[in-house]
Amino acid sequence: MAAHTILFDFTLDKDKTSDEKQRLEVAKILRNELEHVFPQLELAYSMESPENGYFAVLHENKDTVITCRIFQHGLLTLNVEYFLPDGKEGISFDTKSLEKILAIKLKSIKSQKLPTLKRGDVSRYFPSSDERIIEYDIDQVVYEARSPFQKIQIMHSKTLGNMLLLDELQNIAESDLIYTETLMCRGVENYEGKEICILGGGDGALLYELLKENPKHVVMLEIDEIVMQACNKYLSVICGDVLEKRKTDQYEIIVGDCVEYLKKFIADGRKFDYVFGDLTDIPITDAPVGETWDFIRTIFEHSFKVLKPDGKYLTHGNGSTCKVQLRLFEEQLDLLRPKVKYTTTKAFVPSFMEEWLFYQVTFA
Secondary structure, three states: OEEEEEEEEEEOOHHHOOOHHHHHHHHHHHHHHHHHHOOOEEEEEEEEEOOOEEEEEEEEOOOEEEEEEEOOOOEEEEEEEEEEOOOOOOOOOOHHHHHHHHHHHHOOOEEEEOOOEEEEOOOOEEEOOOOOEEEOOEEEEEEEEEOOOOEEEEEEEOOOEEEEEEOOEEEEEOOOHHHHHHHOOOOOOOOOOOEEEEEEOOOOHHHHHHHOOOOOEEEEEEOOHHHHHHHHHHOHHHHOOHHHOOEOOOEEEEEOOHHHHHHHHHHHOOOEEEEEEEOOOOOOOOOOOOHHHHHHHHHHHHHOOOEEEEEEEEEEEEEOOOHHHHHHHHHHHHOOOOOEEEEEEEEEEOOOOEEEEEEEEEEO
């Protein structure tokens, strides 16, 4: 079941919407045309304001609700909303034809009908890194829970397979091997016989792929046990069976705050060839301030203290369109002492539906 919303936008000549009389004339034309599609259409409410233009709410049998706004600058928006129970077909009219007819009658400069939005018990819309709306072909909520740290969802996509979302943000899907391989620079880095520390990585995908490279030992620091349990059950395609156990000869998974364990490693003098930051995304802010930026700086400070002199810190950045935020992230790297240098790689990640940037950082 879902509420369906059909959105139409029309750009009119500003002269046709600049005063109240003209806007009311446009509204009259619009209603006349809508009554051909919705014969029992009734006006529930209307308002006219010199500053905000014309606004109206109409309905047919109180089932289909139509809202209309005519802005004094020439923009007309029309929203048609109705509820559709499971197994029922949508309202029977050709939306593209309606758009064309209205565009002709209103003499619009340009028009657009957006894809129908479906809102209900299955979430389908999630943001890109730069906060554009992406619609996914989600057909099932496989798992949902809330841990002490975050909201955890695993949803099934027809094209991407099962997909992990944390606090309603895409993390990884069964289709996303390219994400893990780009993060670890597979084919470029040699992990054989190396000691590795993973910060985060609760989906198990990075650990699973690293173990194929025959490292000496991997320790993974993950705070959320519930994430690991869910991924072990529903995302075994990407994590295999590595989340079945917490300790083997090859690896150890420590459930806890990675910062506290990094402090312990520093105190013990423990060093790694590679440290992976598989944690928080770079925040979408205009300045490097706030709790998340403080966390990123803390991770930097502690990670490089457990890194061998010739070691490497590998992490994901964010979508490659987030130019400002990536620059802020790089500025934080430039402030580190001892000084570091970095390279970047890119990959199009299927479940993110965009290109992401990854960082490889070493001591300068």
